[in-house]
Amino acid sequence: MPNTPSDLRYTREHEWARLEDDGRITIGITDYAQDQLGDIVYLQLPEQGADVSAGEPMGEVESTKSVSDIYSPVSGKVAEVNSEVVETPEAVNQDPYGEGWLIGVDPSDPTEFDGLMTAEEYEQFLTEEAGEEVG
Amino acid sequence: MTLKSPLHEEHLRLGAKLTEFGGWEMPLKYSGVIAEHRAVREAAGLFDVSHLGKLVVSGEGSVDFLDSLLPGKVQELPEWKAGYNLILNPGGGIVDDIFVYRLPDQLLLVPNASNTLKVMEVMKDAAPKGITVEDARMKWAILALSGREAKEIGVSICPEAADLRLHSFAEFDIAGTPVLVARTGYTGEFTLEFFVPWERTVEIWKPLIEAGEARGLLPTGLGARDTLRLEMGYPLHGHEIDEETNPVEAGLSWLIRWDKASFTGREAVLEVRDSGPQRKLVGLLAEGREIPREGYPILHQGAKVGELTSGNFSPTLSKGIAMGYVPTELAQEGTLLTVEVRGRELRMKVVTPPFIES
Numbered sequence: 001m002p003n004t005p006s007d008l009r010y011t012r013e014h015e016w017a018r019l020e021d022d023g024r025i026t027i028g029i030t031d032y033a034q035d036q037l038g039d040i041v042y043l044q045l046p047e048q049g050a051d052v053s054a055g056e057p058m059g060e061v062e063s064t065k066s067v068s069d070i071y072s073p074v075s076g077k078v079a080e081v082n083s084e085v086v087e088t089p090e091a092v093n094q095d096p097y098g099e100g101w102l103i104g105v106d107p108s109d110p111t112e113f114d115g116l117m118t119a120e121e122y123e124q125f126l127t128e129e130a131g132e133e134v135g
Numbered sequence: 136m137t138l139k140s141p142l143h144e145e146h147l148r149l150g151a152k153l154t155e156f157g158g159w160e161m162p163l164k165y166s167g168v169i170a171e172h173r174a175v176r177e178a179a180g181l182f183d184v185s186h187l188g189k190l191v192v193s194g195e196g197s198v199d200f201l202d203s204l205l206p207g208k209v210q211e212l213p214e215w216k217a218g219y220n221l222i223l224n225p226g227g228g229i230v231d232d233i234f235v236y237r238l239p240d241q242l243l244l245v246p247n248a249s250n251t252l253k254v255m256e257v258m259k260d261a262a263p264k265g266i267t268v269e270d271a272r273m274k275w276a277i278l279a280l281s282g283r284e285a286k287e288i289g290v291s292i293c294p295e296a297a298d299l300r301l302h303s304f305a306e307f308d309i310a311g312t313p314v315l316v317a318r319t320g321y322t323g324e325f326t327l328e329f330f331v332p333w334e335r336t337v338e339i340w341k342p343l344i345e346a347g348e349a350r351g352l353l354p355t356g357l358g359a360r361d362t363l364r365l366e367m368g369y370p371l372h373g374h375e376i377d378e379e380t381n382p383v384e385a386g387l388s389w390l391i392r393w394d395k396a397s398f399t400g401r402e403a404v405l406e407v408r409d410s411g412p413q414r415k416l417v418g419l420l421a422e423g424r425e426i427p428r429e430g431y432p433i434l435h436q437g438a439k440v441g442e443l444t445s446g447n448f449s450p451t452l453s454k455g456i457a458m459g460y461v462p463t464e465l466a467q468e469g470t471l472l473t474v475e476v477r478g479r480e481l482r483m484k485v486v487t488p489p490f491i492e493s
Contacts, residue, residue, distance in 0.1 A: 038358070039169040041448040042424040042455075060477070062426045064168040064358060064448055067477070089424070090169075 002032035004123055005097055009073065009116035012125060016097065017073040019113055020104070025074050028101045029061060029092060032126055037063040040089045045070075045102055050078045052105060054112050059102070061092070070102070074112040080104035140185040141276050141336040149354050157248025159186035162356035171359035172450040175322055178351030179282030181343055182360055184328075185336070187277050188251030190258065193241035194266035201235065201242055204261055206382065206398045207390040212237045217302045217319050219390055221382055222246075222254055223400030227407060228378035229385070230257060232370065234319055236304060243271070243315075243330075247372045261399075275315070276336040280343060281326040281363075284350040289316075289327040291346045292339070296327055304328075312338055321360065323367035323489060362447050365456060368418050368488020374429065375416055375444045375458055384412035384460065414441065415466035418490060419474065419483040421455035424448065427474045427481060433459050434473040434480070440465060443474065451491045457483065 008016045014033035018026045034040060042062040052058045052072035059070040081103050085091050092100035107113065117125060137160040140146070146153065151162035162183060164171060174180045192201060202209040207220035217236040224230050231250040236243040246254040251272060258268040280289050290297045295307045296316050304317030312335045320326025331339045344354065361371070370376045376385050381404055388408065395401070421427060427446035432439045446457030457474065465472065470485040 038164065039167050041169070041453075042426055044425070062448070064362060064450075065163075067426065067428065093167075 002030065002035060002126065003097070004030065004032075004119045004126075006119040008097065008119060009113060010119065010122035010125075011071060011073045011116060013069075013071040015071060015073050017113060017116055023107070023110065024079055025076070025105045025107050025113060026101050027073060027103050027105060028096055029070060030122075031096045034093050034096045034100070037061060037068065038065045039063055040092045043086050043089050043092070043102070045081050045086060046078050048078055048081050052076060052078060052103075054109075061089075072105070073116055074105055074107045075109055076105040076107040078103050079106045138186070140183050141333055142183045142185070142340055145337060145340060146183065146354075151354070151356060154357060156357055157186055157250075159248055161186050162354070164356040164358045165354045168356070168358035168362060169450045171353050171355040172362050174351060174353040175282045175324055175355060175359060175363055176451060177283065178353075179280065179284040179288055179347055180322075180353055180355030180359065181340070181347060182279040182281065182355050182357075183276070183340070184279050184360075185276035186248040188244070188246040188248055188254065189271040189275055189277075189330075190244040190246065190251065190255055191241050191269040191271045191274075192244060192258065192262075192266065193269070196263070197242055197266050198237075200262060200266050202395070203397050204258070204399055205235070206392065206395070206400065206404070207235075208392055209235060209237075209242075214239050215303060215305055217304055217317055221387065221390065222257060223382070223398070223404065224378055225400055225403065227381040227400040227403030229372065229376040229380055229382060230254065230378060232372055232376060232387075236315075236317065245277075250372060273333050275330040276333055278329040278331060278336070278340060278343065279320055279322075279326055280329070280347075281320055281322045281355075282324045282352070284347070284352065285325050285327055288343065288347045288350055288352060292342045299327070309339060310342070314339060321369060322363040323369075323491070324363075361445075362450060365445055365447055365458070366449050366451055366489060366491045368458065368490065370416070370458075371445060380416075380460075381407050381412070383407040384414050385416050412463055414460040415463050416444070416458060416460055417466050418486045418488040419443070419446075419457040419459060419472065420452075420486045420490060421457075421474075421481055421483050424453060424455065425476060425481055426455045427457040427476060427483065431457075432475045433461055434475055435461075435465055440472070449490055455481070455483075456490050458488070461485070
């Protein structure tokens with residue numbers, strides 16, 4: 001069973017979002033997603049200052065198997081990009097909720113975060129999706 | 136219906152992720168494609184390639200028959216030697232690429248899994264009376280033990296294998312099981328391929344896994360097999376080569392015995408050889424990690440000049456590598472081309488494979 005920390009919110013496209021104390025939202029892809037993708041070798045992420053929109057592609061993740069879009073869980077401005085994960089994309093496989101975070105966004109509509117799935121809802125969603133693959 | 140290897144249960148036990156390939160359900164990966172790839176380059180990997188086709192051609196004159204059908208060496212192949220060969224259609228297109236193993240009284244052909252029945256059909260149609268073509272797919276399983284440590288590991292269960300030279304093979308008794316052991320492979324590293332009687336496969340697989348443990352051996356899947364062959368620039372049927380490509384443009388002229396009086400497709404490939412191919416298969420190397428993939432357009436000065444036939448991440452180089460056909464005038468080593476990666480332009484340089492030092 002993939003790891004789905006209870007303090008995060010999730011999307012149907014297998015991204016996670018964490019609300020930080022300062023209101024910023026950190027975004028990454030889930031443990032389930034990294035496992036389905038296999039060895040991640042390349043990440044295409046938005047630049048700092050770029051605008052992202054909820055539900056729209058904001059980047060790409062490539063594994064030895066396939067390429068998939070990464071969708072932004074929320075709308076806002078990209079405040080931080082994890083440059084280390086771009087250099088060592090395997091961090092997403094090893095630590096998807098920690099070292100493998102992708103970007104930090106200053107949200108334009110904080111209510112979007114509340115509309116994302118809880119861990120419990122996401123686990124339920126995974127059970128229903130069982131057998132299907134990402135990408 | 137998908138066919139299963141005799142090692143199916145072993146793969147599940149080892150946590151393999153399975154994939155459908157050429158009608159078979161086979162391991163895609165166990166621990167991970169990159170770890171498995173590195174194990175083969177740095178230590179050893181053990182592949183179950185039992186899905187590979189096996190056809191046995193026998194009967195009086197079977198050597199002459201195959202020699203007159205296939206473009207490469209058959210007659211010159213001594214007993215207990217194997218040779219890489221092709222089977223062409225009359226238009227010179229590649230029906231399949233195969234390995235031919237010459238036994239004293241028969242020939243064993245190893246085609247690609249997905250082409251086996253097609254190849255058998257072509258053979259049967261062409262075979263004169265007295266020559267039989269037998270579907271031996273489930274007579275042997277094939278285990279490919281590959282990597283720097285492969286020799287030591289192989290020899291630990293089969294000491295006689297130490298003396299096998301490249302493309303030689305022999306029948307050895309391994310703990311009471313008669314096994315054909317061949318020095319053929321598809322990774323660019325030292326490889327021993329074990330043709331094991333189907334129902335005895337576990338008895339050879341397990342000791343190899345155990346003997347390899349201390350030497351860094353990993354069970355390896357088809358994912359790593361693909362990145363390993365791509366780093367070597369080996370063509371894969373259905374990708375670099377198919378019935379629409381001819382051996383000259385695919386860079387396989389070296390295996391054609393041009394002096395043979397006949398082989399299927401001879402006129403057509405002679406014509407391409409003499410007029411020169413319009414396009415050539417090349418290797419393409421990216422500067423960074425972005426992955427060029429099969430089907431992506433190859434551009435030159437903004438115009439599409441070809442398509443990638445394979446592409447992936449090279450675990451050895453940590454760069455994107457690919458193969459594809461380009462017009463002959465752009466096939467020169469060092470030519471800079473652009474590959475369109477989902478709307479972005481990726482600069483790639485024409486190189487002559489292998490992509491890695493071997």
